[in-house]
Amino acid sequence: MSRTLHLALHPYGVGGPAQHGLWKDPRIAKNISTDIRYYIRQAQAAEHGLFDALFTADSQFVSAGFPSHYLNRLEPLTMLSAVATHTRHLGLVATASSTYNSPFNLARRFASLDHISGGRAGWNVVTGVDSGTSRNFGLDEHLDYTTRYSRALECVEVARGLWDSYEDGAFPADVERDIFLDPSKLHQLNHEGEHFKVAGPLNISRSPQGQPVIFQAGVSEEGRDLAARVAEGIYAPGDTSLEQAQEYYADVKRRAASYGRDPEHIKIFVHGDPVVAATDEAALRREREIFEEDHDFDRSLALLGRSFGAYDFSTHDLDAPFPDVAHLAEKGGRTGAVKLIARAKAQNLTLRQVVETVSELRRSPFVGAPQTVADAIERWFDAKAFDGIVLAFRVEDELNLFVDGVVPILQKRGLFRTEYTADTLRGNLGLPVPANRWTTGT
Amino acid sequence: MSRTLHLALHPYGVGGPAQHGLWKDPRIAKNISTDIRYYIRQAQAAEHGLFDALFTADSQFVSAGFPSHYLNRLEPLTMLSAVATHTRHLGLVATASSTYNSPFNLARRFASLDHISGGRAGWNVVTGVDSGTSRNFGLDEHLDYTTRYSRALECVEVARGLWDSYEDGAFPADVERDIFLDPSKLHQLNHEGEHFKVAGPLNISRSPQGQPVIFQAGVSEEGRDLAARVAEGIYAPGDTSLEQAQEYYADVKRRAASYGRDPEHIKIFVHGDPVVAATDEAALRREREIFEEDHDFDRSLALLGRSFGAYDFSTHDLDAPFPDVAHLAEKGGRTGAVKLIARAKAQNLTLRQVVETVSELRRSPFVGAPQTVADAIERWFDAKAFDGIVLAFRVEDELNLFVDGVVPILQKRGLFRTEYTADTLRGNLGLPVPANRWTTGT
Known part of the structure; x- marks a missing residue:
């Protein structure tokens, strides 16, 4: 099977960590980060461009002294639920921390989003880089790195167990036999682990994707290991050389195989801030302008x-x-x-x-006229530096330039879809629906 | 100021505690409880009827052995966020437990819903009646009643503190002075109480209502006390006599006054399952049919x-x-x-x-032809048994019968609004926007 390029959109908003000066852009409404219409517009533009997903970063912390990152944003799951009913094909990936959330609540909310969206939910599992978060949740000290990662692994295992609470066909709703729910298809989890004790069952039925898609972003040893074990999508940082990206790609796929998984079933995205303009020169000028704005x-x-x-x-x-x-x-x-x-x-x-x-200007490989950017994407993709890119744009005009300029070139080269072939995130990413652990072949 | 009647809709879905046999009704799709289109339709019908709010019950538990209540439902905050963008005036009240959620996450999600809906969010604070919930959250035993209520009070206090993190005008976004956020208008909470330790600030700005509206449902001594202290809306059980409802109403208003609050700023709703039909006789037949169906x-x-x-x-x-x-x-x-x-x-x-x-048939006071039901509502309302009713209907046709039959009579009598006069839940309920604790008069 030939590989297919995947694209996701990361809507920046304003007040975030990576675009300090963006709010000064006259094309930006100052309150867009809490304006649901902004996110709906971004999602619809991404869907117009046949993207796989909308991707949202998150933090449960803002520093009172230096409130410069993830400041004043809609909470991802409420935001994506609102976006869901205004889109039909686009995946909806929410970042949520396994450190300061309980697995029952997480499993339930992602299952709910999966139902609301008809099978388009994804969970980007993070452990939380902002140590101050602990003080919003009753702890003086942030959990240490090893504890956070071991908790993350167990949290995903519990969520997956809860998502299997109901087998397919658990609700026959058979009036004649007076059976709404078939109790033999409802299962308690009774998980007891190092970090969590969760009885279950979940109070929401198995969702359209069977289970929402698990993303992970780990680059450390622990992060790569967690990703290889449980992730179906990776969101890797973009500030690397082609060689570093290739090393990461090969390493994570190899680790996944060593856990008995099909390396095709873990899609590696890198972050990209493309700068597209009519000419290479104009794009380079714009890149410098952005740098000055944020510096x-x-x-x-x-x-x-x-x-x-x-x-x-x-x-x-x-x-x-x-x-x-x-x-x-x-x-x-x-x-x-x-x-x-x-x-x-x-x-x-x-x-x-x-x-x-x-803070020096990092040269993105994806800066230039549409042709130049498409060439770079093709080169990195062919070199197995990634399966997809999570794209972020400064303003909506620049997203549209990518969709209208770069996407058609990628399509002509057979790298990117020309229409959606599925209505679920799993379907579009080419990921299988996980078998329910309780269902035995008939 | 003359009192105004308020109406809210509680969409039942199927598989819930109060309508055991509803799934057998041929007019009901068996999966409506996880179908967002059902909730959007209900919300739009309620808005067409000029209702104040959509109200959702909740539980974080389903019994594996006898899974008959709150079975298989969308999680309230994700569901209401999706409903928000398909309505313009309707309040969106989500039940959420203060026992098995952290105040930071709750405050953030309700603030997010308030932003998404443009100021229509309400939080019905419950402490959780289902003891099995504890085993979904790592505890062998459910917290006892007194602990749950003292935790609920502190949880609301923390949430309100977090909602005041940003004063109005905290984001001047002044390009000339290079000030996006005015740090003097951002405040840490630094709460340290019996149950919670929460530093803050919240990572989302003050929402359109200042603070989402707090609902409570307590009927016990502790519940009435909590309600009188913090609630702006009450959701009281409906299975009482007129005299009992009057006693409750007078008692809660008196208690609110004793805490120095304006009794007008706590709106008391009771639950009602009206049965409306063309004639009184047909309604009584339908009431008996429902009883047989659920018994x-x-x-x-x-x-x-x-x-x-x-x-x-x-x-x-x-x-x-x-x-x-x-x-x-x-x-x-x-x-x-x-x-x-x-x-x-x-x-x-x-x-x-x-x-x-x-389980015997409890005679609802709101059964009959539209005129009969309107008379009963007027009688109870005038007798100060409630300020409003949370209405639940078996099927959408019966909701429409109420909206098209009973509402116009209530309007003619000057009891109910003939158009929305506000776009926020506070506005429609006649509740003030709470002053931010950090803002001093200028």
């Missing part, structure tokens, strides 16, 4: 702390060598922290230089 | 246990005196349990007789 040293310094458990680097001398903060890496996003420390050490960088390196 | 001794016996911590009464001799189960009342819905025990003792009833009494 802010103080903000980069504050965001640096995010990878180290919300550590406040501003107390350090900017021109002294990068401080010894290795012990803080466990508290936040360990991979990013470890990478930064290694680079600072190898290149003997000061704190100021580390901040400047982090 | 089932074994099911009533099982449901009886719900008030006693899911106690299994089937192990007792049906014809012996009602067993001594007073010690179990703490585990479930205490008020109902205490009432049952008192009645059994006073009348010296057997277990069978208690079950039969519980």
Whole structure:
């Protein structure tokens, strides 16, 4: 079977971590992040472009002192439920943390979204990089990295168990035999694990996809392992070289196979911020303009702390060598922290230089005229750097430029669908419907 | 100011506790409880009838052994978010438990619904009558009654604190002064109480209603106290006499006043299952038909246990005196349990007789031709038995009969609105927008 390219849209809104200055763009309404009509428009544009899914990031935390990331946003599951009834084919992937949610509530809400959307729900399982989140949930300290990942694995296992509570045909609704529910097709989970004790059954029937699609975003050792075990989709960071992306792709597929899974059943997306314009030159100009709009040293310094458990680097001398903060890496996003420390050490960088390196213009491979961007996508896709891209655009006009300019080229080359062939996210991603654990062949 | 009648719709679906046999009605699709189109249709019909709100009950539990209540339903907040974009004026009230949810997640999701709906969200705070719920959330035993109520009060206080995180005007988005968020208008809550420790701030701005409307359903001493302290709407059970309803109404309003609140700012709804038909006679026939459809001794016996911590009464001799189960009342819905025990003792009833009494036909005051039903509503409303009714109908035709037959009579008598005068739930209920605790007069 030939591989097919998948595309998802990540609607940025304003006030988020990756587009600091976006709110200043005169084309942007300042309150779009809480305006459901914005998300419905984005979703409909993505569906017009035959995208696989709308993808939403999330955090359950905003810093009172430096509230620059995931500030003032609609909660993903309520937002996507509203979007669901205004779309027909588009997958709806919500990020939700397994650290500060209970598996029963998560399983129920994603099953509900899957019913509401007719089989288009996906759950991007994260463990939470923002250490301050713990203080919104009664804990002084963020759970450590290892605990968070072991909890994530068990949380997905519990959710999947709950999603199997009802076998297909559990509701015969047979008036003559007076049977609404067939009790032999209803199963209690009775899970007792290290982190969770959940009896079940779930109070909502098996949803159109059997189970919502599981996404994961891990890049660390633990993250790759979790992804290979349970993920059906991966949302990998986009700021890597082609070679690094290939390494990640091959590694995760290999790990999945080592767990007895078909590597085809784990679709790897990378994040991409394409900049498309009429000419390559105009696109490069726009890329520089975006960089200038977002560039802010103080903000980069504050965001640096995010990878180290919300550590406040501003107390350090900017021109002294990068401080010894290795012990803080466990508290936040360990991979990013470890990478930064290694680079600072190898290149003997000061704190100021580390901040400047982090915030320097990263050349996206997807900048240029439509033809140029399509070429780059084809090259990376053919090189097995990804199965798909999660695309983010600054303004709706730029999303439309991609849909109307790049998509037709990808279609002509046979890389991308020319019509939806399925109404479910599983169907469009080429993922099988999981068998219900209780159903034995007849 | 003259009082105004309020109406809400409680869409039953099938498989719920109060309409056991409804799924057998040939006019009902068997899967309506998970079909978002059913809820959207119900909401639009309610809005066509100028109702104040759609009201959804909830439970986070279904019994594997006797799965007869709140079986297989969409989760309320995802469901109402989807309904929101298909309505413009109708309030959207979701039941959610303060026992098995965290206040940060609840506050965030209701604020999100309030943004999505443009100011129409309400939260019906319950503590959970189904003792088995605890086993879906890691606890062997359901929290006892007193703990649940003290937790509920604190949970609402935390949510309200989080909803005040951002003052009005917190987002000036002033390009010239380079200020997206004004940090002086963002506040941390730093709550530390008996049950919760929540730092905040919330990661979503103050919503169109300032705060979503708080509903409560308590009838016990603790419930009435909680309602009088924090509720802006009450959802009281409907199976009472006019005198009992008047006592409840006067008592809750008096208690609210004793807490320094304006009794007008707490709207008391009772549950009603009206049966409307062309003639009184036809309505009475239909009422009897519904009773026959729902009547089932074994099911009533099982449901009886719900008030006693899911106690299994089937192990007792049906014809012996009602067993001594007073010690179990703490585990479930205490008020109902205490009432049952008192009645059994006073009348010296057997277990069978208690079950039969519980499941006998209760004469709703709202059965008859449109004129008869309108008369009864007027009588109860004028007698201060309620400010509004939460109406439930078996099938959509019967909802339409009420909207087209009874509502115009209520309108002619000046009891009910002839058009929406507000786009928010607070506006339609005549409730003020709460002042933000951080905002001082200018």
